[in-house]
Amino acid sequence: MIGGLFPNAWTVAVREFRLRVRSRVFQVVTLILALIGVALALLPVGVSALGFDQPSSVAVFGAEPDAKVAADGLVAILNGMEHSGLEAEIIADADAERAAVESGERDGLVTVARGADGDLSFDLYTADGPTSGLVFAVNTAAGQVAVADRLERAGVDPSQVGEIFAPTAFHVTPVDPNAIDPEENFGPRYLLATALVILMFMAVITYGQWVATSVAEEKASRVMELLITAATPRQLLLGKVMGAGGAGLTQYVVVVGAALGGLVLQGPVAELVLGEASGPSLEVQGLNPGLLAVVGLFFIGGFGLYATLYAALGSTASRQEEVQNITGPMILVGVAGYFAAFTALNVPDAEWVRALSFVPFFSPYLVPIRLVLGQIQPWEIGVALILLLVGVAVALWVAARIYSAGVLLYGQRPGVRAVWRAVRVNR
Amino acid sequence: MTLVVDTVTKRFGEIVALDGVSFSAEPGRIFGLLGANGAGKTTSMRIVLDILRADSGTVTWQGRANTEVPRKTWGYLPEERGLYMQMTVMEVLRFFAALYGVPAREATADVEDWLERFRIPDYRDRKVQELSKGNQQKIQFIAAILHDPDVLIMDEPFSGLDPVNVQLLKEAFLEMRGRGKALIFSTHQMETVEELCESIVIIDRGRVVVAGHVRDVKRAMGRQVVRLAADGVDGTDGLAWVEQIPGVSLTRRGEDYLELHVRTGTDPASLLRAALERGERVTRFEITDPSLEEVFIEHVGRPAEVAEERHLAPGQARDDGREWTS
Numbered sequence: 001m002i003g004g005l006f007p008n009a010w011t012v013a014v015r016e017f018r019l020r021v022r023s024r025v026f027q028v029v030t031l032i033l034a035l036i037g038v039a040l041a042l043l044p045v046g047v048s049a050l051g052f053d054q055p056s057s058v059a060v061f062g063a064e065p066d067a068k069v070a071a072d073g074l075v076a077i078l079n080g081m082e083h084s085g086l087e088a089e090i091i092a093d094a095d096a097e098r099a100a101v102e103s104g105e106r107d108g109l110v111t112v113a114r115g116a117d118g119d120l121s122f123d124l125y126t127a128d129g130p131t132s133g134l135v136f137a138v139n140t141a142a143g144q145v146a147v148a149d150r151l152e153r154a155g156v157d158p159s160q161v162g163e164i165f166a167p168t169a170f171h172v173t174p175v176d177p178n179a180i181d182p183e184e185n186f187g188p189r190y191l192l193a194t195a196l197v198i199l200m201f202m203a204v205i206t207y208g209q210w211v212a213t214s215v216a217e218e219k220a221s222r223v224m225e226l227l228i229t230a231a232t233p234r235q236l237l238l239g240k241v242m243g244a245g246g247a248g249l250t251q252y253v254v255v256v257g258a259a260l261g262g263l264v265l266q267g268p269v270a271e272l273v274l275g276e277a278s279g280p281s282l283e284v285q286g287l288n289p290g291l292l293a294v295v296g297l298f299f300i301g302g303f304g305l306y307a308t309l310y311a312a313l314g315s316t317a318s319r320q321e322e323v324q325n326i327t328g329p330m331i332l333v334g335v336a337g338y339f340a341a342f343t344a345l346n347v348p349d350a351e352w353v354r355a356l357s358f359v360p361f362f363s364p365y366l367v368p369i370r371l372v373l374g375q376i377q378p379w380e381i382g383v384a385l386i387l388l389l390v391g392v393a394v395a396l397w398v399a400a401r402i403y404s405a406g407v408l409l410y411g412q413r414p415g416v417r418a419v420w421r422a423v424r425v426n427r
Numbered sequence: 428m429t430l431v432v433d434t435v436t437k438r439f440g441e442i443v444a445l446d447g448v449s450f451s452a453e454p455g456r457i458f459g460l461l462g463a464n465g466a467g468k469t470t471s472m473r474i475v476l477d478i479l480r481a482d483s484g485t486v487t488w489q490g491r492a493n494t495e496v497p498r499k500t501w502g503y504l505p506e507e508r509g510l511y512m513q514m515t516v517m518e519v520l521r522f523f524a525a526l527y528g529v530p531a532r533e534a535t536a537d538v539e540d541w542l543e544r545f546r547i548p549d550y551r552d553r554k555v556q557e558l559s560k561g562n563q564q565k566i567q568f569i570a571a572i573l574h575d576p577d578v579l580i581m582d583e584p585f586s587g588l589d590p591v592n593v594q595l596l597k598e599a600f601l602e603m604r605g606r607g608k609a610l611i612f613s614t615h616q617m618e619t620v621e622e623l624c625e626s627i628v629i630i631d632r633g634r635v636v637v638a639g640h641v642r643d644v645k646r647a648m649g650r651q652v653v654r655l656a657a658d659g660v661d662g663t664d665g666l667a668w669v670e671q672i673p674g675v676s677l678t679r680r681g682e683d684y685l686e687l688h689v690r691t692g693t694d695p696a697s698l699l700r701a702a703l704e705r706g707e708r709v710t711r712f713e714i715t716d717p718s719l720e721e722v723f724i725e726h727v728g729r730p731a732e733v734a735e736e737r738h739l740a741p742g743q744a745r746d747d748g749r750e751w752t753s
Contacts, residue, residue, distance in 0.1 A: 229476050
């Protein structure tokens with residue numbers, strides 16, 4: 001079979017690749033995507049440079065001496081909060097700070113006072129909405145100060161107050177033991193798996209569509225009749241898929257390469273822009289040659305499977321405008337895989353994920369996820385890969401039949417039954 | 428050493444596109460495939476090329492089934508022209524040559540040679556879309572022959588060409604014939620067929636109505652054509668007596684001559700003798716076979732050009748689309 005496919009499939013692929021890479025649209029889109037990739041990679045540096053990650057500054061004012069103690073306590077708690085992004089300080093002139101809050105120099109002014117009933121009262125003057133992190137943090141801290149104050153007034157030994165506020169033993173037990181630790185959800189591995197799913201999805205949808213459009217173009221321009229005299233449908237199909245896939249891969253390499261370059265340059269750029277050294281904030285963790293090889297194989301196999309069928313569907317269109325409609329089912333399958341993959345990100349070792357990761361249409365999404373996030377046995381990878389390759393071979397066979405029947409059909413769009421008949425009756 | 432199409436039948440759903448079609452074409456000869464569009468010419472060609480498969484019947488080249496013959500054997504110029512518009516002339520031609528296994532260097536030399544011959548050497552590195560329709564057609568012809576096929580199959584190769592290009596293409600045909608190729612082409616221009624073809628087949632509604640050597644086909648009409656003019660006679664009215672001769676009928680009264688049909692069995696020369704005996708000063712006396720146009724009309728019932736126009740658009744749809752309309 002291979003002997004019958006080359007060198008014509010290669011000739012077709014080279015033509016397809018050259019024409020696509022040479023086109024202005026391809027070059028402009030690739031450049032734009034690469035710039036977006038670099039921009040995203042350098043985003044953290046930009047955020048620092050523009051000061052979006054400056055901490056909120058809160059002024060705390062206690063009028064009476066008694067309230068001053070409470071204000072001190074509030075400042076201590078606010079500054080001790082983790083991840084709050086708050087900086088609190090005691091100030092003396094409430095009116096000046098009020099003006100500062102209004103002008104935006106300060107994010108909030110807390111006025112601590114003791115009411116007639118002896119309870120502490122807190123007033124937060126701020127432009128932030130009631131649900132902002134600042135309001136939440138000040139509210140929490142104020143509660144602690146107020147409770148400690150009440151305890152003291154009730155006669156509790158101040159040394160015991162600390163014990164009362166000691167952290168509670170609290171633990172979450174998930175129903176599904178395979179579920180990923182929520183803390184890990186935002187970790188680098190999770191990001192890597194997400195990126196792989198998105199890259200796969202984009203490849204299937206975008207580059208698959210390229211193949212379908214290209215086939216429909218050849219049919220519409222009537223070059224097809226010459227092509228099928230010169231080469232077999234299988235040679236044409238495989239060449240098309242390889243050529244468009246190669247062009248797509250080129251675009252990927254450029255864009256992903258630019259983004260990775262941006263990540264590597266993050267440190268030096270930060271140093272240059274901010275004048276301070278800060279290491280890359282995103283470690284490319286869990287990325288190793290073995291993983292890349294497996295991901296690459298499934299990427300190519302998955303693209304081959306989808307693109308072959310895209311080509312077959314493209315061959316049934318008479319005009320390019322019809323391609324979008326005809327390829328609808330393929331997009332549906334691609335989206336189904338995409339959603340399955342996104343659900344699987346949180347439960348990579350669930351039974352249904354294991355089962356689906358053997359199915360050709362889904363394995364290109366799910367095997368990389370399980371490899372990065374879950375536990376997958378080498379034999380599972382092997383079986384999934386073999387099934388995927390078998391799937392590609394079957395798709396090529398079916399597609400070649402649809403193609404050889406489809407490319408000569410002009411006029412109205414053939415229905416499913418008509419295509420089936422054409423596939424059955426050997427041209 | 429021939430291409431033999433033997434009782435080929437092809438159905439598209441309910442419609443019978445070809446019904447027991449047989450003909451054969453020889454190397455070193457040019458063969459004409461005549462018929463209105465939709466008659467089955469394109470379908471016949473596609474079956475020979477193994478783009479379509481016949482329901483029954485066989486196609487053989489030198490005794491081998493066409494499905495077994497290497498693709499290199501065939502050169503094809505489809506009726507619907509199509510090339511890659513974004514590529515240059517040289518790129519397109521090299522691409523098709525490569526599909527047939529022709530090395531790039533060999534192809535380049537051949538392409539330059541043919542472009543020279545077709546008087547468009549400057550178009551070598553132009554994009555196909557910049558060329559006129561006629562020039563694109565010449566490029567497509569080159570694409571069909573670069574791999575030096577044994578059989579050249581061309582669907583309406585002359586349609587849309589201006590007289591100069593028609594002449595260039597005819598010369599190319601004759602050269603290919605000289606190289607011992609079998610040429611098959613379809614057309615509705617009967618003069619071209621008369622000029623180039625040795626034998627023909629006329630297909631009507633999927634059936635062969637006439638086939639054979641052009642001379643034999645004409646003879647089979649059972650008549651000859653005589654054109655007669657005489658000096659000193661006012662107009663041609665004075666020659667009215669010729670209709671009295673048995674087996675002779677007047678078919679056209681020209682400006683200064685008469686065209687007569689003479690049935691087989693009557694000696695056309697007897698017309699001349701009769702004229703001389705009557706003292707007419709004969710200035711023109713011509714005996715010919717009926718034209719192919721007449722043959723076509725006699726068998727198909729309408730002129731080829733008219734039939735062509737009537738079917739121009741639906742012809743393609745009938746060949747291609749009918750499977751899906753049923």
